[in-house]
Amino acid sequence: MAMHTAPSLRIPSSSLSLSSKFPLSSALSLRPFHRRHRSLVFIVSASLDAKPTVLVAEKLGEAGLKLLKDFANVDCSYSLTPEELCSKISLCDALIVRSGTKVSRDVFESSEGRLKVVGRAGVGIDNVDLAAATEFGCLVVNAPTANTVAAAEHGIALLAAMARNVAQADASVKSGKWQRNKYVGVSLVGKTIAVMGFGKVGTEVARRAKGLGMHVIAHDPYAPADRARAIGVELVSFDEAISTADFISLHMPLTPATSKVLNDETFAKMKKGVRIVNVARGGVIDEDALVRALDAGIVAQAALDVFTEEPPSKDSKLILHEQVTATPHLGASTMEAQEGVAIEIAEAVVGALRGELAATAVNAPMVPAEVLTELKPFVDLAEKLGRLAVQLVTGGSGVKTVKVTYATSRAPDDLDTRLLRAMITKGLIEPISSVFVNLVNADFTAKQRGLRITEERIILDGSPENPLEYVQVQIANVESRFASAISDSGEITVEGRVKDGIPHLTKVGSFEVDVSLEGSIILCRQVDQPGMIGKVGSVLGQENVNVSFMSVGRIAPRKQAVMAIGVDEQPSKETLKKIGDIPAVEEFVFLKL
Numbered sequence: 001m002a003m004h005t006a007p008s009l010r011i012p013s014s015s016l017s018l019s020s021k022f023p024l025s026s027a028l029s030l031r032p033f034h035r036r037h038r039s040l041v042f043i044v045s046a047s048l049d050a051k052p053t054v055l056v057a058e059k060l061g062e063a064g065l066k067l068l069k070d071f072a073n074v075d076c077s078y079s080l081t082p083e084e085l086c087s088k089i090s091l092c093d094a095l096i097v098r099s100g101t102k103v104s105r106d107v108f109e110s111s112e113g114r115l116k117v118v119g120r121a122g123v124g125i126d127n128v129d130l131a132a133a134t135e136f137g138c139l140v141v142n143a144p145t146a147n148t149v150a151a152a153e154h155g156i157a158l159l160a161a162m163a164r165n166v167a168q169a170d171a172s173v174k175s176g177k178w179q180r181n182k183y184v185g186v187s188l189v190g191k192t193i194a195v196m197g198f199g200k201v202g203t204e205v206a207r208r209a210k211g212l213g214m215h216v217i218a219h220d221p222y223a224p225a226d227r228a229r230a231i232g233v234e235l236v237s238f239d240e241a242i243s244t245a246d247f248i249s250l251h252m253p254l255t256p257a258t259s260k261v262l263n264d265e266t267f268a269k270m271k272k273g274v275r276i277v278n279v280a281r282g283g284v285i286d287e288d289a290l291v292r293a294l295d296a297g298i299v300a301q302a303a304l305d306v307f308t309e310e311p312p313s314k315d316s317k318l319i320l321h322e323q324v325t326a327t328p329h330l331g332a333s334t335m336e337a338q339e340g341v342a343i344e345i346a347e348a349v350v351g352a353l354r355g356e357l358a359a360t361a362v363n364a365p366m367v368p369a370e371v372l373t374e375l376k377p378f379v380d381l382a383e384k385l386g387r388l389a390v391q392l393v394t395g396g397s398g399v400k401t402v403k404v405t406y407a408t409s410r411a412p413d414d415l416d417t418r419l420l421r422a423m424i425t426k427g428l429i430e431p432i433s434s435v436f437v438n439l440v441n442a443d444f445t446a447k448q449r450g451l452r453i454t455e456e457r458i459i460l461d462g463s464p465e466n467p468l469e470y471v472q473v474q475i476a477n478v479e480s481r482f483a484s485a486i487s488d489s490g491e492i493t494v495e496g497r498v499k500d501g502i503p504h505l506t507k508v509g510s511f512e513v514d515v516s517l518e519g520s521i522i523l524c525r526q527v528d529q530p531g532m533i534g535k536v537g538s539v540l541g542q543e544n545v546n547v548s549f550m551s552v553g554r555i556a557p558r559k560q561a562v563m564a565i566g567v568d569e570q571p572s573k574e575t576l577k578k579i580g581d582i583p584a585v586e587e588f589v590f591l592k593l
């Protein structure tokens with residue numbers, strides 16, 4: 001058995017993988033980018049004799065428009081109805097929007113195969129139907145960095161305006177009143193602010209809050225503590241952050257884990273009189289619960305730029321609340337940010353139309369059916385191993401170094417691991433971020449987040465019929481919330497194989513297990529003894545949680561063992577607690593796939 005380092009794969013800068021499944025416009029041609037990858041990846045390029053057409057459907061900065069006009073025919077048509085957009089789109093090769101235009105499946109259908117690139121001039125792409133874009137072979141690119149500072153500045157503007165009642169006092173003066181006693185504010189200096197989500201925007205808010213003399217703490221289960229320490233910020237648990245803060249500023253993405261993360265239960269843990277700023281996404285707050293917390297005086301004030309429904313209804317209790325300052329999603333709306341975003345998106349769209357690799361692509365490129373068919377179960381395995389590994393990390397310890405090992409009988413030239421590495425990266429990053437990861441942007445995204453992924457191949461003897469024997473993912477230099485996931489060499493380790501076309505988890509830490517990667521998984525370390533499977537199974541059965549798979553890996557009889565249990569439904573907190581209360585159970589963790 002020999003060990004080799006996987007060769008680093010270079011994607012030519014002029015390559016862009018898109019499907020050949022859909023007809024291309026007369027302005028675009030399809031050609032293979034590399035002989036060896038003839039069947040795998042194609043580039044889209046503009047032919048020399050026809051200029052592509054770009055439809056700009058929302059106001060875009062002049063510098064971006066100029067870049068577009070140098071390369072394409074540009075049609076600036078703002079405020080189109082959905083019907084008007086659909087009727088124009090079949091004449092366009094690219095479409096540029098902000099958050100105000102819905103790019104629905106109808107748009108892709110109406111384009112009759114001509115639309116090749118959608119550019120989102122900003123970060124969030126909730127208004128673009130990504131699945132439809134991918135299905136129709138349309139690349140979606142965004143501009144993820146140019147509005148970071150603008151969003152942070154708006155957060156600080158809301159913070160200060162809220163603390164000094166600027167909006168309320170302004171309205172009062174304009175209505176002819178002079179209420180100096182009513183609008184006494186609170187000071188920022190010396191107060192504690194909890195920055196929830198220490199990513200691009202959160203970091204900039206933290207820096208600025210320190211400049212205002214505030215004590216800054218942050219909660220972000222996935223941010224490296226040393227990055228926070230470097231700017232004098234302490235990373236703390238969620239509960240500590242919300243219970244000690246005078247001000248809470250939200251900067252996490254909207255994901256299943258952060259949806260309505262501020263709710264009745266969490267408001268009850270906050271300091272009475274806390275003040276909240278939200279420039280992230282409306283959905284991270286349960287808005288009805290916020291109204292209750294404001295009425296009860298738990299939350300003294302809130303300053304909100306984003307809402308679950310935009311625009312919110314005119315009679316929204318939240319918007320009309322006297323202690324709420326609201327702005328209409330203005331975080332990215334500065335002249336400078338809009339110029340920056342315009343340039344960033346214009347460069348990305350022109351690059352994509354030229355056939356260059358888009359570093360800010362957000363939807364998955366199409367891989368030809370025959371390649372996908374062979375790799376499909378391994379692609380699933382790779383993503384799920386990434387998801388499991390990152391969920392095993394203790395919040396606050398920060399993921400920086402990941403090692404992926406592929407055990408295969410295939411020669412390096414016969415196994416292209418880019419898709420697998422991209423899917424592991426996707427699994428590692430997506431549960432903890434608002435970023436969309438795919439083959440095109442995986443390496444860029446990992447690098448941007450300071451995540452180093454190294455690959456090794458273990459070349460096995462035997463038939464190269466199967467692309468892979470097993471895949472192992474290891475995260476180094478982190479603590480685990482399931483200590484048994486740390487292998488003898490000190491890394492969080494998960495390993496998996498494909499059995500009968502289905503991905504299986506076959507190793508956790510140093511324990512051999514075997515559980516199919518479907519539904520969700522409970523890992524449980526216990527003292528190996530008769531009846532354990534029955535005890536855990538019956539706790540789950542009582543709550544009607546269906547067990548799909550169970551396996552026990554142990555060091556030696558009657559010593560420690562790890563039980564892996566596949567479940568179809570998510571057990572309640574009470575049920576999980578009951579499992580933890582079984583005397584022989586030493587630790588357990590619930591992992592979502």
Ligand SMILES: NC(=O)c1ccc[n+]([C@@H]2O[C@H](COP(=O)([O-])OP(=O)(O)OC[C@H]3O[C@@H](n4cnc5c(N)ncnc54)[C@H](O)[C@@H]3O)[C@@H](O)[C@H]2O)c1
Binds near residue numbers: 199200202220221333
């Ligand atoms: N109002 C606006 O106009 C505007 C402008 C830009 C960005 N945004 C929004 O701001 C948010 C942050 O954007 P960004 O560019 O900084 O994104 P980012 O991906 O750089 O940062 C998000 C951070 O949140 C962390 N995180 C993930 N899950 C978390 C959890 N459960 N608890 C705490 N932290 C968690 C991630 O680890 C990451 O560090 C996003 O929701 C984005 O859509 C809004």
Ligand SMILES: O=C(O)[C@H](O)COP(=O)(O)O
Binds near residue numbers: 098122329330331
């Ligand atoms: O996602 C974003 O970039 C922000 O929320 C800004 O959206 P906007 O471009 O509609 O202002």
